[in-house]
Amino acid sequence: MGLNPLTHQVDIVTHYSSSIRLLFVLSTIVHIATIRTKCFEQKCIIFDFKSQVDAFVFQYIPKHLVFLIMENMLLEHLDQTVMQTLLSFVTHVDVRNSPALKWIDVPNTTLNLTVLYTSVQRIDVVANSSVDYLMVTKCNLEKIPRTIQNAQRMRILEMGSCKIDGLDMASLCANRELIIPILTNNKIRHVVNTATQHYPIYDSLVALSLQANMLKTVNIELFNVFVQMNSLFLHRSRIKSVAGRLVHDALQQLRLENNKLTGLDMCHWHVLAIVLVTFMDNPMKTVP
Numbered sequence: 001m002g003l004n005p006l007t008h009q010v011d012i013v014t015h016y017s018s019s020i021r022l023l024f025v026l027s028t029i030v031h032i033a034t035i036r037t038k039c040f041e042q043k044c045i046i047f048d049f050k051s052q053v054d055a056f057v058f059q060y061i062p063k064h065l066v067f068l069i070m071e072n073m074l075l076e077h078l079d080q081t082v083m084q085t086l087l088s089f090v091t092h093v094d095v096r097n098s099p100a101l102k103w104i105d106v107p108n109t110t111l112n113l114t115v116l117y118t119s120v121q122r123i124d125v126v127a128n129s130s131v132d133y134l135m136v137t138k139c140n141l142e143k144i145p146r147t148i149q150n151a152q153r154m155r156i157l158e159m160g161s162c163k164i165d166g167l168d169m170a171s172l173c174a175n176r177e178l179i180i181p182i183l184t185n186n187k188i189r190h191v192v193n194t195a196t197q198h199y200p201i202y203d204s205l206v207a208l209s210l211q212a213n214m215l216k217t218v219n220i221e222l223f224n225v226f227v228q229m230n231s232l233f234l235h236r237s238r239i240k241s242v243a244g245r246l247v248h249d250a251l252q253q254l255r256l257e258n259n260k261l262t263g264l265d266m267c268h269w270h271v272l273a274i275v276l277v278t279f280m281d282n283p284m285k286t287v288p
Contacts, residue, residue, distance in 0.1 A: 043067040050074035055085045066091045073098035073118075080105040080126055102140075106131055106151070115139065125150040137161050144183075149174035158182040167210070169193040169222065176200035180207045184233075188213035193222050207231040211255070220244045223251075235259065235278065246271055257281050264288040 035054050036047040044065045046057055050073075061068065068090045075082075078095065084107050086093070095101065096116040106113060106125040112133040121140040125131070125147040134151065135158040142163045148154075148171065155177050164186040172178060173195050188210060205226045215237040221244035223232060230252045239259040246254075246269040253276040256264075261282040279288070 039065060043069060045069040045071055047071045048074060052082055055082055058085055058087060058090075061087060061090065063087075063089055065089075067094065068092065069094045069096065071097055074100050076100055077103040078105065079103075080107040083107040084109055086110070106134065106147075123147070128152075129154075132156070134158070139163075144171050146171070148172070151175060153177055156180050156182070159186070161185040163187055165189055165214075167191045170195035173199040173201055177204055179204055180209070181205070182209045183213070184209055185212040188215060191215065191218065191222060193225070198225075202226055203228055205229055207233075209233040210237070212236040215239050217241050217243065220246045224248055230273075245269060249273060252276070254278070 034048055034050070035057060037057055037060070038045045038047075039062060042065055044061050044067070046068070049070055066089060068086070070093070073095055078101060083093070083105065086109060088109070092112040092114075093110055094114045094116070095104075095118065096114075098118045101118040101120055103122040104115060104120055104124070106123060106129055108126050108129045110131055113131055114135045115137070117138045119140055120136060121142070123136065123141065123145040125145065127150050129151045131151045131154055133156045134154060137158065137160045139162045141159060142165060144159065144164060144167070148157070152175060154175055157172075157175070157178060157180070160182065164183065165188060167183060167188050167190070169191070170193055172181060176199070178201055191210065202225045206228050208223070208226070208229060208231070211233045215234070216239060218234060218239055218241075220242050223229060224247050228250055229248070230250050232251060232253070233255045235255040236258040239256065239261060242256070242261065242264055248271050250273055251271050252273050254274065255278045257278040258281045261279070261284055263284060263286070264279070266288045
């Protein structure tokens, strides 16, 4: 007796649907197996994060942990849709050892963000970002991102060992609470300030580090406007000349060692609070 064609068709569909469900379950198991987590003390580490789907692991982070480390991220673009799914108690995010990562969105939820050893060449800071500390080192950035001005609450900015080739202090003028920009071990060849008016950063900045760059000449007068600055680090660069008159009531230390200075005219400087000025390892024949 032959099978009813309709029954046979239903059996085929049922078998096909069961196979699809089985494949989906197996696919999900494999997907989950590719991402690993490890939590201890105050930190949680996520390994091999590769898509937005992986954000489901955030819900398993214990509430007492505030530090999240993302190791070997396989995404090329870490966008804000991923970052915004983080739970509010996570206040420190550390993305490291992720050569695939080229582009990062800084959302308005992350308070402290560190990016180490990546291929990042683009950073977009969303409007009204609440990031407090931003550190990006060992990357492919060639310029300080224009959107950095959206992080108006940021106090510390560190971008080092990247490909940044110039610094316009005006690019930081919107960061009214910035106290320490650390731009070391880059390829900065010139420092200027194209700002045409007074900005709050002139009163907030307390230190500036430009050590280990490719500067050859420095106009020291550029730093007179930062009236609260107590430390200026220009050492281990290639500076051959320092021009201009330094007039500053708060500056306490100026480091110029390990450069190529043959002389320095300080006769007209006005730096009453100065405690330390370093000149060692320069080809100077006389003390300034």
